[in-house]
Amino acid sequence: MDDFKLDKPTPYYLQFYFQLKKMIFNGTFKPGERINETQLAKSFGVSRSPIREAMRLLEKDGLLRADDRNGFSIASLTAKDVDEIYKIRIPLELLAVELVIDKANDEELQTLETQLEETENAIRNGAEETEMTSLNQKFHQLLVDFSHNRYLKNLLEHVNDLIHFCRILNYKGDNRPETILREHRSIFEEVKKRNKEAAKEYMMAHFNHDSEHLKRVLEEGKEN
Structure with missing residues (x-):
């Protein structure tokens, strides 16, 4: 202080x-x-x-x-909290992916690709967990920003603090930064190809992996 x-x-x-x-x-x-x-x-x-x-x-x-x-x-999150947060987050961010594919220009797609390169460099340089969490957040935030839908952005802002809380806990465990980056790249590659269904499938898989990992972290925390 x-x-x-x-x-x-x-x-x-x-x-x-x-x-x-x-x-x-x-x-x-x-x-x-x-x-x-x-x-x-x-x-x-x-x-x-x-x-x-x-x-x-x-x-x-x-x-x-x-x-x-x-x-x-x-707040001490439970598996029920995770389910409720992700039930709000998933449809909103899936919509963001759709809108990015419809509306994002080439410069915005390049910004997303640059963000992934920054994340890869941070992993290579042994960045601290706080920096990795911020980079994770930045990827998702850019998707929302490039959806060009201010109402969607406002809706997500209501739960962004809890989502960030989830992200902090979600980085616990071996190879989490690499896993998250790999999944982000899969999403981006389909966004770049303007392939909505594949991009949404990869995003959905990413969310499922995230929520299941977070529940395991919470369960392990109760046992310790």
Whole structure:
């Protein structure tokens, strides 16, 4: 927390919202861990009010869960959560693939290919898990951006934080970056050929592999 400084023009509760989200994503707080509102307020040198407002926003995102003691804990995903998140995500991103094939121009397709090359270079250079997670997110985000459908983008933004939470957990395990890159390349090759059915099949297979792997990670976490 030492490198966190308040930006006065931005409301305090929003600054705490983004900072706490960052701490959840980087593992400072662990899934299931209870958050001490008073301790956080003391650490940041502020009253409890903006901390409480930030927590309410994080609860709406699904990253915090209220408990019966009038407090909050970091969300701890279950297999049921994964199923529910992916049931929302899959049809939206399959639609994004269709729209990219219809609407993306050659320059946008080149941007997707460059992103895959960046990912491959990052793997080769031993990039850290946080960078790999961001690169994974970037591929999917570009597909959504190049769908040129702002309503689709807005719908996905409502669950993007939980999807990102899933991505962080999904990188656990041997050879996950290579596996994900290989599946992304398969999707892209069909997008480049403007082959909707094949692209959607590869995307669906990618999602199935992701969700099953994530459920295994969650199950192993319960056993440890």
